Amino acid sequence: MPPDSMVPRVLRRAPGFVGSTLAIARKDALIELRSRSVILSALAFAVLAITIFFFAWDPTAVASIDLAPGVLWVIFTFSGLLGLHRSFGVEQPTRAMDALLAAPVDREAIYLGKLTANLAFVILVQAISLPAVALLYNVPMGAYIWPLVGVVLLASVGLVAVGTLFSSMAVSTRLAELLLPLLALPFFVPVILPAAQATARLMNGRAVSEVSGYISILGAFDVVFLVVCTLLYPYTLEQ
Amino acid sequence: MPQGSFTSHAMTEQSLHATDLTRTFGTRRAVNGVSLTLVAGDCLALFGPNGAGKTTLLRMLGGLLRPTSGSAAIEGIPLPGGAEVRARVGLVSHQTMLYDALTARENVEFSARMYGVENVRDAADDVLTRLGAASFADVRVRALSRGMQQRVSVARAIVHNPSVLLADEPFTGLDSAGASALTGMLAGLRDSGATIIIVTHNLEEALALCTAAAIMREGRFVRLDHAPIPAREEYTALYRELSVDAA
Numbered sequence: 001m002p003p004d005s006m007v008p009r010v011l012r013r014a015p016g017f018v019g020s021t022l023a024i025a026r027k028d029a030l031i032e033l034r035s036r037s038v039i040l041s042a043l044a045f046a047v048l049a050i051t052i053f054f055f056a057w058d059p060t061a062v063a064s065i066d067l068a069p070g071v072l073w074v075i076f077t078f079s080g081l082l083g084l085h086r087s088f089g090v091e092q093p094t095r096a097m098d099a100l101l102a103a104p105v106d107r108e109a110i111y112l113g114k115l116t117a118n119l120a121f122v123i124l125v126q127a128i129s130l131p132a133v134a135l136l137y138n139v140p141m142g143a144y145i146w147p148l149v150g151v152v153l154l155a156s157v158g159l160v161a162v163g164t165l166f167s168s169m170a171v172s173t174r175l176a177e178l179l180l181p182l183l184a185l186p187f188f189v190p191v192i193l194p195a196a197q198a199t200a201r202l203m204n205g206r207a208v209s210e211v212s213g214y215i216s217i218l219g220a221f222d223v224v225f226l227v228v229c230t231l232l233y234p235y236t237l238e239q
Numbered sequence: 240m241p242q243g244s245f246t247s248h249a250m251t252e253q254s255l256h257a258t259d260l261t262r263t264f265g266t267r268r269a270v271n272g273v274s275l276t277l278v279a280g281d282c283l284a285l286f287g288p289n290g291a292g293k294t295t296l297l298r299m300l301g302g303l304l305r306p307t308s309g310s311a312a313i314e315g316i317p318l319p320g321g322a323e324v325r326a327r328v329g330l331v332s333h334q335t336m337l338y339d340a341l342t343a344r345e346n347v348e349f350s351a352r353m354y355g356v357e358n359v360r361d362a363a364d365d366v367l368t369r370l371g372a373a374s375f376a377d378v379r380v381r382a383l384s385r386g387m388q389q390r391v392s393v394a395r396a397i398v399h400n401p402s403v404l405l406a407d408e409p410f411t412g413l414d415s416a417g418a419s420a421l422t423g424m425l426a427g428l429r430d431s432g433a434t435i436i437i438v439t440h441n442l443e444e445a446l447a448l449c450t451a452a453a454i455m456r457e458g459r460f461v462r463l464d465h466a467p468i469p470a471r472e473e474y475t476a477l478y479r480e481l482s483v484d485a486a
Contacts, residue, residue: 015352015353015355019352020352020353023349027341031338031340031341034340034341090338090340093339094335094336094338094339096336096337096338098303098330098332098334098336099330099336099350099353099395101302101303102301102302102325102328102330103325103350103354104321104322104323104354104355105322105353106322238305
């Protein structure tokens with residue numbers, strides 16, 4: 001007769017998809033909150049980039065309203081890449097990914113959990129960068145802040161969806177730091193272009209209806225990237 | 240019995256069954272036509288020199304690696320199965336598979352959540368206590384010694400009381416107390432009907448625990464012993480003859 005402690009506890013069924021996704025996202029968030037490696041490196045890059053652009057800027061030659069959207073999207077793109085590179089890196093040293101793959105968790109839930117955590121980090125960096133750019137470049141955002149936040153969030157979903165997939169593919173290679181931007185940046189273009197255009201128009205005081213086309217494009221790319229990347233992720237794990 | 244195959248002498252319901260498992264990496268055959276049948280309560284110690292194919296075999300049985308040819312099943316479910324079969328397996332590796340920024344308890348609780356365990360907190364506390372890891376349950380893994388990390392790694396792998404445990408070098412870094420605690424824990428799992436495969440170079444602990452032993456070389460089983468396994472001294476000599484000297 002086995003001791004009570006040996007009675008199987010496992011439910012012989014997979015944990016829920018949403019529960020697994022949230023548990024993985026929460027685990028990644030907890031690790032990041034303790035190590036702060038992603039947030040600090042992304043914030044350091046953002047502050048540095050804002051400062052360099054500011055001191056290289058000749059206000060008599062270029063109006064701040066023309067420069068700010070470009071600065072904003074350069075910062076969002078490359079600070080996001082810094083964070084995405086670390087996404088699967090936390091599993092590398094001890095091969096913790098093997099434990100995740102051996103668990104009865106859907107591969108898609110692993111991807112979406114990682115994506116959720118990455119999205120939270122990217123949004124956090126954006127939440128600090130956006131007011132910093134507005135302040136330094138004297139761009140009044142009061143009138144269009146919410147449409148702009150909407151554009152930024154929509155673009156972030158697309159960027160993180162693609163970046164998370166390529167991060168998982170690049171992490172186990174020797175040239176991961178080089179490979180991730182090489183793979184991801186071409187796929188960022190369809191997201192960054194409409195996002196930068198919409199940002200420029202909103203900052204120039206255009207009506208939201210004038211950027212609705214860009215918002216629709218962003219939404220469409222979000223859906224396509226989310227679905228395609230989620231479905232492709234299990235194939236990146238094949239050995 | 241064909242060369243490279245192992246069948247438990249107990250003819251009850253199969254817990255783990257593999258037929259002609261082969262895995263190649265490029266031109267090299269890491270595992271070469273291994274067949275294996277184990278029933279509930281079997282504990283197989285798998286020895287062999289480095290590069291013999293032990294870890295590759297375990298990774299295939301754990302569903303982490305697709306065989307080039309051959310097939311395997313856990314409790315009748317073909318591998319690589321879905322969640323249903325993965326829920327039955329526990330995996331210990333010579334790498335800890337832990338997150339060093341999390342505490343020991345957080346690591347085990349996370350694993351328990353991934354396996355759908357009820358009462359995650361109680362389950363984690365229970366298994367950490369049984370492995371003698373309760374005193375450092377709230378210490379972050381990066382602050383623990385290798386032996387302490389290994390106890391947590393084993394706790395992570397068995398928190399869901401798997402019916403099949405695949406343990407690759409589970410005694411790595413453990414002191415004698417840790418090794419005894421682990422041996423006791425594995426014996427408890429075995430006695431409760433779990434099927435265990437242990438890959439190790441620690442003959443003493445493994446032979447004391449296991450009901451069968453096999454030596455692997457060049458991707459094949461070259462010696463198979465059912466209980467009673469030869470005494471440790473005799474088996475050590477056999478092992479040296481079949482693996483170390485041959486390598």
